[in-house]
Amino acid sequence: MDRRKFLHTTLATGIAGAPAIAPLRAFAQANKWPDRPMRWVVAQPAGSGVDVVARVLTEKLSTRLGQNTVIDNKPGGQNLIGAQTAKNSAPDGYTFYFATSAALVSNLFLFKSLPYDPRADFTPVEYIASSPFGVFTRADGPIESMKDLLARAKADPEKISIANEGPRTLGGIISRLLNARAGIKANLVAYTSVNTAITDAIGGQTDAVVSDLASAAQLTRQGKLRLLCVTSPKRVTGWEQTPALAELLPGYSMIGFFGLVAPKGTPAPIVKRMSDELTAILSEKDVAERILTIGPIAEPGGPARLAAFLAGERKRWAEVSKTIGLLPE
Numbered sequence: 073m074d075r076r077k078f079l080h081t082t083l084a085t086g087i088a089g090a091p092a093i094a095p096l097r098a099f100a101q102a103n104k105w106p107d108r109p110m111r112w113v114v115a116q117p118a119g120s121g122v123d124v125v126a127r128v129l130t131e132k133l134s135t136r137l138g139q140n141t142v143i144d145n146k147p148g149g150q151n152l153i154g155a156q157t158a159k160n161s162a163p164d165g166y167t168f169y170f171a172t173s174a175a176l177v178s179n180l181f182l183f184k185s186l187p188y189d190p191r192a193d194f195t196p197v198e199y200i201a202s203s204p205f206g207v208f209t210r211a212d213g214p215i216e217s218m219k220d221l222l223a224r225a226k227a228d229p230e231k232i233s234i235a236n237e238g239p240r241t242l243g244g245i246i247s248r249l250l251n252a253r254a255g256i257k258a259n260l261v262a263y264t265s266v267n268t269a270i271t272d273a274i275g276g277q278t279d280a281v282v283s284d285l286a287s288a289a290q291l292t293r294q295g296k297l298r299l300l301c302v303t304s305p306k307r308v309t310g311w312e313q314t315p316a317l318a319e320l321l322p323g324y325s326m327i328g329f330f331g332l333v334a335p336k337g338t339p340a341p342i343v344k345r346m347s348d349e350l351t352a353i354l355s356e357k358d359v360a361e362r363i364l365t366i367g368p369i370a371e372p373g374g375p376a377r378l379a380a381f382l383a384g385e386r387k388r389w390a391e392v393s394k395t396i397g398l399l400p401e
Contacts, residue, residue: 106139106166108139109141109166110165111142111168112144113157113158113170114146115151116147118143128363130143133349136353137349152187155186156188163335163338164338168334168346169335171332172329173327175190176194176333178245180386182240190382192336193336195336195338196333196376196379197331197333197334197350198346198347198354198372198375199329199374200331200350201371203367205242205284205303206302206314207250207317208270208283208299210276210296211296213276215280215300217300221280226254232280234247234258234281234282235261235263235278235280235281236263236269236282237264237265244260246303248260248396250321252396253324266284270291270297274296282303285367286368299311301316301319302317303316303325304316309364309369310364351372354370355372
């Protein structure tokens with residue numbers, strides 16, 4: 073090739089060809105990944121259900137990949153601190169965000185503005201687990217079933233009280249949607265924490281409490297709480313004897329979930345490798361059982377499943393917001 077032809081070819085493909093170099097760099101980066109410790113940002117405190125599940129997974133992940141995975145707890149601000157920390161991290165495959173429904177879905181409908189964009193700032197990596205909620209009452213109380221609770225609420229409006237962790241939390245939204253869908257006017261009692269709400273329900277200060285299974289499962293197994301229903305669209309593993317609320321209110325479905333995302337721009341080969349590793353880990357029987365004892369249900373699924381799920385949940389939340397009159401603040 074003569075010099076003029078070489079220069080012409082180089083100039084013609086230089087700009088257009090530059091992006092083609094990026095996948096090669098990403099491949100080379102992923103090929104040696106990980107060569108140093110990784111970080112999972114968790115927007116909940118150490119010892120919380122979310123944190124415990126993350127540690128179950130990172131323990132296995134560190135063994136499989138030969139590098140430690142450090143949990144970086146960033147609680148507070150309804151997940152805003154953790155989400156912003158993850159968003160601002162380098163997209164180099166060494167920081168991931170172990171996120172919940174609040175961070176990736178419901179915050180879009182609770183805040184007029186966010187310091188991050190759940191739809192644009194993160195790359196889906198893996199659907200980790202579903203986190204069903206339930207309606208509980210004290211085990212020795214007079215309410216024996218969800219059908220019984222609804223009947224009492226309809227017979228004597230505003231007498232039945234249902235505790236939750238606040239009107240703008242998932243537990244609070246579930247409670248408000250229950251009132252709207254069931255046509256009842258239960259007195260919704262807001263607490264600053266789900267643990268306090270549960271304690272008062274056990275003590276009889278309220279008739280029932282809406283909580284995630286992770287927070288109330290152990291107390292239910294100890295015979296202190298009675299699980300009346302789950303808020304998932306169907307009965308859940310480990311609680312098959314308990315009806316889904318959808319059996320009384322067709323179409324009712326409100327659940328929490330755990331998913332792993334990465335800062336936007338994280339190399340695709342690394343995203344795939346992490347997803348493959350987590351799918352394998354979550355498919356191990358002992359891991360699934362350990363997560364189930366905490367409350368959530370392991371449901372491994374890759375980036376495509378997580379992306380589709382998030383799109384569906386955001387559509388659902390838009391409809392729920394209209395139903396209960398939820399306005400961003």
